[in-house]
Amino acid sequence: MLLPELKLRRDKIRALMARQGIDAAIITCNVNLLYTCGRIVSGYLYLPLGQPAWLFVKRPNNLSGEHVRPLRKPEQLPELLEECGIPAPARLMLEGDELPFREYTRLAACFPGAEVLPCGTELIRQARSVKTEAELEMFRRSAVAHARAYAQIPSVYREGMTDRELSVEVERLMRQEGCLGLFRVFGRSMEIFMGSLLAGDNAAQPSPYDFALGGRGLDESLPGGADGSPLLKGQSVMVDMGGNFYGYMCDMTRVFSIGRLPQQAYDAHKVCLDVQEAVAQAARPGAVCEDLYNAGMEVVRKAGMTDRFMGTVQQARFIGHGVGLEINEAPVLAPRIRQELEPGMVFALEPKIVVPGVGAVGIENTWAVTSEGVEKLTLCPEDIVEM
Amino acid sequence: MLLPELKLRRDKIRALMARQGIDAAIITCNVNLLYTCGRIVSGYLYLPLGQPAWLFVKRPNNLSGEHVRPLRKPEQLPELLEECGIPAPARLMLEGDELPFREYTRLAACFPGAEVLPCGTELIRQARSVKTEAELEMFRRSAVAHARAYAQIPSVYREGMTDRELSVEVERLMRQEGCLGLFRVFGRSMEIFMGSLLAGDNAAQPSPYDFALGGRGLDESLPGGADGSPLLKGQSVMVDMGGNFYGYMCDMTRVFSIGRLPQQAYDAHKVCLDVQEAVAQAARPGAVCEDLYNAGMEVVRKAGMTDRFMGTVQQARFIGHGVGLEINEAPVLAPRIRQELEPGMVFALEPKIVVPGVGAVGIENTWAVTSEGVEKLTLCPEDIVEM
Numbered sequence: 001m002l003l004p005e006l007k008l009r010r011d012k013i014r015a016l017m018a019r020q021g022i023d024a025a026i027i028t029c030n031v032n033l034l035y036t037c038g039r040i041v042s043g044y045l046y047l048p049l050g051q052p053a054w055l056f057v058k059r060p061n062n063l064s065g066e067h068v069r070p071l072r073k074p075e076q077l078p079e080l081l082e083e084c085g086i087p088a089p090a091r092l093m094l095e096g097d098e099l100p101f102r103e104y105t106r107l108a109a110c111f112p113g114a115e116v117l118p119c120g121t122e123l124i125r126q127a128r129s130v131k132t133e134a135e136l137e138m139f140r141r142s143a144v145a146h147a148r149a150y151a152q153i154p155s156v157y158r159e160g161m162t163d164r165e166l167s168v169e170v171e172r173l174m175r176q177e178g179c180l181g182l183f184r185v186f187g188r189s190m191e192i193f194m195g196s197l198l199a200g201d202n203a204a205q206p207s208p209y210d211f212a213l214g215g216r217g218l219d220e221s222l223p224g225g226a227d228g229s230p231l232l233k234g235q236s237v238m239v240d241m242g243g244n245f246y247g248y249m250c251d252m253t254r255v256f257s258i259g260r261l262p263q264q265a266y267d268a269h270k271v272c273l274d275v276q277e278a279v280a281q282a283a284r285p286g287a288v289c290e291d292l293y294n295a296g297m298e299v300v301r302k303a304g305m306t307d308r309f310m311g312t313v314q315q316a317r318f319i320g321h322g323v324g325l326e327i328n329e330a331p332v333l334a335p336r337i338r339q340e341l342e343p344g345m346v347f348a349l350e351p352k353i354v355v356p357g358v359g360a361v362g363i364e365n366t367w368a369v370t371s372e373g374v375e376k377l378t379l380c381p382e383d384i385v386e387m
Numbered sequence: 388m389l390l391p392e393l394k395l396r397r398d399k400i401r402a403l404m405a406r407q408g409i410d411a412a413i414i415t416c417n418v419n420l421l422y423t424c425g426r427i428v429s430g431y432l433y434l435p436l437g438q439p440a441w442l443f444v445k446r447p448n449n450l451s452g453e454h455v456r457p458l459r460k461p462e463q464l465p466e467l468l469e470e471c472g473i474p475a476p477a478r479l480m481l482e483g484d485e486l487p488f489r490e491y492t493r494l495a496a497c498f499p500g501a502e503v504l505p506c507g508t509e510l511i512r513q514a515r516s517v518k519t520e521a522e523l524e525m526f527r528r529s530a531v532a533h534a535r536a537y538a539q540i541p542s543v544y545r546e547g548m549t550d551r552e553l554s555v556e557v558e559r560l561m562r563q564e565g566c567l568g569l570f571r572v573f574g575r576s577m578e579i580f581m582g583s584l585l586a587g588d589n590a591a592q593p594s595p596y597d598f599a600l601g602g603r604g605l606d607e608s609l610p611g612g613a614d615g616s617p618l619l620k621g622q623s624v625m626v627d628m629g630g631n632f633y634g635y636m637c638d639m640t641r642v643f644s645i646g647r648l649p650q651q652a653y654d655a656h657k658v659c660l661d662v663q664e665a666v667a668q669a670a671r672p673g674a675v676c677e678d679l680y681n682a683g684m685e686v687v688r689k690a691g692m693t694d695r696f697m698g699t700v701q702q703a704r705f706i707g708h709g710v711g712l713e714i715n716e717a718p719v720l721a722p723r724i725r726q727e728l729e730p731g732m733v734f735a736l737e738p739k740i741v742v743p744g745v746g747a748v749g750i751e752n753t754w755a756v757t758s759e760g761v762e763k764l765t766l767c768p769e770d771i772v773e774m
Contacts, residue, residue, distance in 0.1 A: 030578060039607045042576055042595040060593035060601070060610075061701045096488045100575060101481075102505050104488035118488050168562040175555040180609050181580035188487060189429055191417060193568035206447035208429040214447070220426045221634030221712075222567050223447075247608030314448045325608075 012127040024048045024089035029098040031325040089114045097121035129330040130344040142250035146243035147380035149173040157387040163226035167197040183242040186326040195241030196225035203360035206314035233259040236359035249327040251348035252378040253364030256385045268353040271303040272362035275351035283374045289337035308353050320349040345369040399514040411435045411476035416485040418712040476501045484508035516717040517731040529637035533630035534767035536560040544774040550613035554584040570629040573713040582628030583612035590747035593701035620646040623746035636714045638735035639765040640751030643772045655740040658690040659749035662738035670761045676724040695740050707736040732756040
């Protein structure tokens, strides 16, 4: 990755640090290293406010460069910093929402003279929530590949398939188009393989995870998505795969059907498209997340579908979420979120309705906030495709 | 899952708690909930020493049972415990190597009257390292499905394929045989999609992760495994996919070749089989991990292959690792690990050699420690298969 791009990203973090009087950060979690170094290492990026950053690396062992040094353990950091001519930190931030308790305390103990703050995750996620032009370009490229994979879905459907079998073929299409497969989620609690495929009433199954919809899954050890049931005539099939082609989690959902669906499914799908339209119309710099959520919910209420929106037994309380290196970034379009949209933010908007006896319908696209409104990144037909 | 099985597992943890005078544990990380509850929830298992455990659940919202209660946030725990007639904890253990710093401190702050210890991860992992009969059965079933997928690999190879393309087909075979796909790793730093396929010199590429071998990967954002190069005559192809069929990470590596390989590759492969034989012969209850590592290394030394064993540019310093709900459990067969094997432990043994200009050769099987020795779980031909 080009150095000016990395400098730009690091300076965004530095600006947020400066506001809180923080003079240094230690960054060691994979996605944050990827963001600030353009690559993943086992090691530590030391990011001071007014000096160049240094990368201290355990693995790989063949990395070198102007501000790169090898290291074996975090206890070496103070000495290495001194050797590099970097003053000891006074207020140091660590990734307090990502580092495990023991690792955090071990790292903090290396700097007994510093005030150590756990706000690193928060600040870096804030910086990451506004994408650079280079990052937007990654999203655009991902979206094209993602759409190419989805366009081929009807060609891999065979009568008599189970939802699991179709999911496997869709995963293969995604991989063939270059998807890296890995689905990065912020936080320790949400797990998913490549994404989800939900057919029929399985779409209403509550899961422990905070995704838009659940699904029973194939095993108690991974409760979400396809459950192995045969695909039946009159069912909808919702495909929501993670579009990680270049590290960025492009998010897109499309609905397919086994034969024709009952009219109410198309009506519900139309409501979701209307929700998308209402939110996209209102979304622009300065728009408040909660207001966008409410604008969408108003459409759902008028259509009389609140009891099926974002699930039935268990309903998700959001209609959109930021995406980036992880699937769940800021901003979140949800109640009580008073954050305002800014140019460069990228979010997925996913109004979905579960029709009992049919399955889930609705839409999900990834959008970038521009200077005046929003740009749809995931360009792909939005009607229900009959297979 | 049957209650007696869960009781057995919980009592294994209780026994370890009792030794350290710990009277309660709060368990909230996915794999530990899976272990103790047979399922994943968003919530908390409160495990007291001398009373039945209680499960407090945020999601899914449709779970009920004798010792199950709904909850919204951890701050409700003390009150809920009182309502359930459970005394406040005096020495409480949390999952200190898994819970992020802020989540740990928030949870600990709910119990100001208790001494809170971060050793939960350690103790639960110790309990998990010795498998129950039911868990061994999961491994046996996984191993059969895993072997069935590997047996079909030659049938999906086509001349002119890239390593990525072959990897996608192998992943599909695994999924078709029921693999859940998710690759669970302990710790925050190691990431991998379904496993790795390494062909030719890519096998020698160092990665930031502590897997046996690296590989460049397809993108800087996920540096490991296939790199998109065409498969060429005279190259070895090492397939090491995670065999998560029922939550248990069965581990198996087999080597394929594009046409014939140079004789030195077969010789190196034979050395790896000899290492496996030497370690398997010595492995039994009471055997010390480091001694097993040394027994294997002795074979490598005699063959004069230490500089190519477990990598060339960067060499892994282990030849085996425990497996279970995660790919990296105890015991680890590595220098300075004085732990003794116990009946019921399950480990993967993976001697591998990188032959410059050819690729990686070697073997990996998953083994269970029995009362007298070890049982090989992954039964599948071990020679290099020419494609």
